[in-house]
Amino acid sequence: MSIETVKAYFAALGREEDVKEFAVSSATVELAAEALNVEPARIAKTISFHSDGDATCILVVAAGDAKVDSGKFKRHFGVKAKMLNHDEVVRLTGHAVGGVCPFANPDGAKTFMDISLQRFETVFPACGSSNSAIELQCDELYQYARAVEWVDVCKGWQLEESVG
Template sequence: MSLQSVSDFLARHAPDIRIVEKDTSTATVAEAATAHGVEPAQIAKTLSLWLKDEVVLLVMGGDTRIDNRKYKDRFGAKAKMLNADEVQQWTGHPVGGVCPFGLPRDLRIFADVSLQKFEEVLPAAGATHAAVRIAPAHLAQLVKAEWVDVAQEQAQAPVPA
């Protein structure tokens, strides 16, 4: 049902975007990056969070983590993840397939600036083996996401001499 809700959403709002289904699991960032031949940072993971008494979605780079200080400064509360049953209930998607498309109810959606360094990112598409390829700006526009900066700074690898 979840894959179908994403398919229906895209057919209505972005018919040019196609769902890419794989024969193997893409439920984790590492699995998705390998299956799609991209770096983990390009996987757009969607986190389901309680923000006080409201559920929100946060789409961010696959190699990032929430910076608790930035998150609290931005939202005035500590980040608290939903459990697996709550994720399914609120998003209609299984853990590993959560995305901001085809939701059963309106939720506020935020996109972290960590996605903006790529021409294309790959969020899940409602199933643990499906994703879409989309420009970050198009993703944000399509789901009416607000851009935020709540990811931890990534340490830069030293440049060999």
């Protein structure tokens, strides 16, 4: 079970007790925000995309109110932003849809943090199940996720500056 893998991962870091499990679903940004009693933007959603190989994928961790910008994604990663299907998600991340997280993933899953997260002191990523989360500072999230780098591939999370 994926939550057990993530708990074991955090146990090795001395943080297993910080993993929260809920009696209700936290499978979507809205449900997670409700379960945690926080604004949806503070939910750190992990979105899984095809990479350039069958055994690899790109994981983008972004704020709950951010949407992936296809143009920015293609410019940064050199591939079209095509999300994995349900079967591919489980095979390439080890987590089911609704519980995909940036922790305890197979080596072929490369994790990137979107800058939309950096406006918050702490955020709440899932922990491998559709009813779990952990509260982390952005630098902790980056470290524990073994992120490759911070990226700017999302839109919709900041006010557009007026052109004048």
